[in-house]
């Protein structure tokens with residue numbers, strides 16, 4: 445009897461080592477949050493490549509773990525109550541991993557609250573808005589005749605970049621020491637390159653953000669997490 449018998453996803457993506465945490469992901473800005481956190485925290489894990497194609501994210505096996513058909517998702521066979529736990533939503537996964545490891549979530553209740561505040565800023569604002577910018581700037585929406593949605597997301601992305609740039613004027617990380625809030629935010633800033641949207645947002649003028657992103661991507665755990673699981 446394995447901890448994974450009750451998880452249908454394990455039939456399509458079987459664990460090699462069922463004693464360690466299983467990550468189901470793809471190296472997108474949301475996906476790499478989980479792999480970077482696992483690398484930073486030193487939690488043993490196995491990564492399974494789940495592409496964004498319907499054959500993967502909309503397969504019955506994947507939907508059994510995340511009915512919302514989006515990566516990342518995890519199963520921890522060593523859950524907090526002595527039973528395995530499955531989780532989706534990158535913000536929830538980051539909080540879970542931070543609490544499990546006791547790392548990257550501050551050392552006081554105040555620090556923790558502030559880290560979660562910036563994590564929520566990413567989950568509810570930066571991620572969804574930059575995601576829409578990508579749709580209207582690089583993907584299918586860029587062909588739409590009506591340019592108002594495109595402009596709306598350019599303006600909103602500029603506003604959010606300005607908020608972060610000002611906030612990072614006198615600090616290295618967004619909420620005290622390096623934390624899960626940075627792991628949530630920085631991959632989305634990096635995505636602007638992929639969207640080809642750096643010029644339209646005057647990225648280089650946001651010098652605090654340019655330095656912040658470099659500090660982030662210089663970290664060895666980040667470099668590993670960014671390519672886990674490999675695309676190919």
Ligand SMILES: N[C@@H](CCC(=O)N[C@@H](CS)C(=O)NCC(=O)O)C(=O)O
Nearest residue numbers: 472474496501514515516533534535
């Ligand atoms: N709020 C979710 C968003 C996750 C998300 O949007 N994942 C995308 C890739 S970045 C995905 O799996 N898309 C596949 C689909 O929508 O079919 C989270 O933070 O985990």
